[in-house]
Amino acid sequence: MDTVDLAIVGAGPAGAAAALAARRAAPAARVVLLDRAAFPRDKVCGDGIAPHAVDVLRALGAADAVAGYRPVSRLRVRSPGGQAALRTLARPDYVVPRAVLDARLVAAAQRAGAQLWRWRVRRVAVEADRVVLDGAIAARAVVGADGAHSAVARALGARRHDGRDLAVALRAYAPAPAGPPCQDIVFVAEDRPSYAWSFPIGDGRANVGYGARADRLSVGRDGLLARLEAALGPTGLDPATVRGHLLPLSTGRPAPAQGRVLLVGDAAGLVNPLSGEGIYYAVASGALAGAAALGPRPATRYARALRRLLGRHLRHTALLARLLDAPAVAEAGVAAAARRQAPFDDVVEVAIGAGTLTPRLAAATARGLIGGR
Numbered sequence: 001m002d003t004v005d006l007a008i009v010g011a012g013p014a015g016a017a018a019a020l021a022a023r024r025a026a027p028a029a030r031v032v033l034l035d036r037a038a039f040p041r042d043k044v045c046g047d048g049i050a051p052h053a054v055d056v057l058r059a060l061g062a063a064d065a066v067a068g069y070r071p072v073s074r075l076r077v078r079s080p081g082g083q084a085a086l087r088t089l090a091r092p093d094y095v096v097p098r099a100v101l102d103a104r105l106v107a108a109a110q111r112a113g114a115q116l117w118r119w120r121v122r123r124v125a126v127e128a129d130r131v132v133l134d135g136a137i138a139a140r141a142v143v144g145a146d147g148a149h150s151a152v153a154r155a156l157g158a159r160r161h162d163g164r165d166l167a168v169a170l171r172a173y174a175p176a177p178a179g180p181p182c183q184d185i186v187f188v189a190e191d192r193p194s195y196a197w198s199f200p201i202g203d204g205r206a207n208v209g210y211g212a213r214a215d216r217l218s219v220g221r222d223g224l225l226a227r228l229e230a231a232l233g234p235t236g237l238d239p240a241t242v243r244g245h246l247l248p249l250s251t252g253r254p255a256p257a258q259g260r261v262l263l264v265g266d267a268a269g270l271v272n273p274l275s276g277e278g279i280y281y282a283v284a285s286g287a288l289a290g291a292a293a294l295g296p297r298p299a300t301r302y303a304r305a306l307r308r309l310l311g312r313h314l315r316h317t318a319l320l321a322r323l324l325d326a327p328a329v330a331e332a333g334v335a336a337a338a339r340r341q342a343p344f345d346d347v348v349e350v351a352i353g354a355g356t357l358t359p360r361l362a363a364a365t366a367r368g369l370i371g372g373r
């Protein structure tokens with residue numbers, strides 16, 4: 001039996017952030033990152049990296065994960081009813097292919113002293129004073145960072161996400177549209193809430209995709225591709241790069257921790273139900289879990305820190321996800337963002353950061369609703 005201090009299952013952004021934070025908190029600790037894949041590996045994603053995620057990575061000493069990729073500061077949002085907001089982001093995003101980003105983060109974790117083992121975890125046994133993985137690795141604590149189909153979350157008894165707590169999306173790579181780089185989000189009338197995106201990478205390609213809530217989806221893969229091209233126009237996407245994946249939305253998240261086992265990122269269901277963004281929440285939760293894992297009462301400390309950081313945000317996004325079921329509310333929200341910069345900034349904060357439904361966003365949307373009638 002191999003004995004380690006901390007076993008982190010999954011070496012995506014959440015796992016790598018947990019490893020970086022754990023080695024900071026306990027520099028002598030034996031920290032292993034277990035991943036079934038060899039890096040670099042692809043991960044189905046829009047590749048959009050919020051500045052909030054970069055902040056967390058900077059604090060962990062890994063901001064160079066986005067080095068060499070030009071920040072994208074323009075965002076255009078369009079609604080099915082024809083509203084369009086084209087504005088400059090208060091802070092630019094990055095678009096970095098996950099094959100690059102995740103490999104860089106794993107390398108940063110290794111440089112910080114974590115070990116990377118190629119290992120697919122199948123069994124998690126929680127004992128009185130340790131957690132045993134596959135009968136072969138004994139750890140003082142375990143961080144479950146193993147994504148949307150988390151074996152660790154299952155072992156804690158988490159129910160599977162489904163219905164309105166789950167989204168389905170596919171992405172592909174396509175030639176970037178001509179003109180200055182701009183992130184494009186097009187809300188679509190079918191399968192609401194649903195949208196298509198085009199995120200320019202800066203190397204001549206764009207990540208394009210389409211996603212919708214699982215309980216609203218009425219079409220399969222070909223239908224999703226047809227929706228994507230109907231929303232964005234012909235993209236010239238490379239069919240070999242089309243891949244789909246599930247997004248476990250935070251509206252259906254399990255308890256984030258029990259005893260010595262902490263869940264982070266997609267394994268904790270920390271995907272924004274408004275945008276499908278998950279990388280910021282993955283690195284933020286990973287950083288908190290890594291810092292708490294090897295101290296006293298890890299579950300309590302981690303859950304408290306997560307609540308402090310994201311509690312209000314998670315409550316507000318759950319409420320907004322319900323409100324946005326009404327098409328008129330979504331139209332009024334985009335119209336408010338089109339009219340003025342402040343509501344636009346608020347929408348961005350709540351969709352990709354830790355923002356909340358601000359009074360000014362609520363007022364601007366309500367004005368739009370009343371005006372629209």
Ligand SMILES: Cc1cc2nc3c(=O)[nH]c(=O)nc-3n(C[C@H](O)[C@H](O)[C@H](O)COP(=O)(O)OP(=O)(O)OC[C@H]3O[C@@H](n4cnc5c(N)ncnc54)[C@H](O)[C@@H]3O)c2cc1C
Pocket residue numbers: 009010011012013014015034035036037043044045046047048049050119120121122145146147148149150151169170171209211244245246247264265266267270271276277278279280282
């Ligand atoms: C189509 C699509 C578009 C998206 N677009 C964006 C976007 O533009 N911006 C954004 O912020 N978010 C986006 N997301 C969400 C984002 O991809 C996830 O929230 C993010 O990857 C979560 O990171 P993670 O580290 O928790 O999990 P993952 O990135 O899924 O990493 C999990 C890791 O665990 C490993 N693993 C899984 N099971 C095991 C096991 N049993 N044993 C060992 N290893 C295991 C996997 O190999 C993987 O490396 C998108 C998601 C999808 C599906």
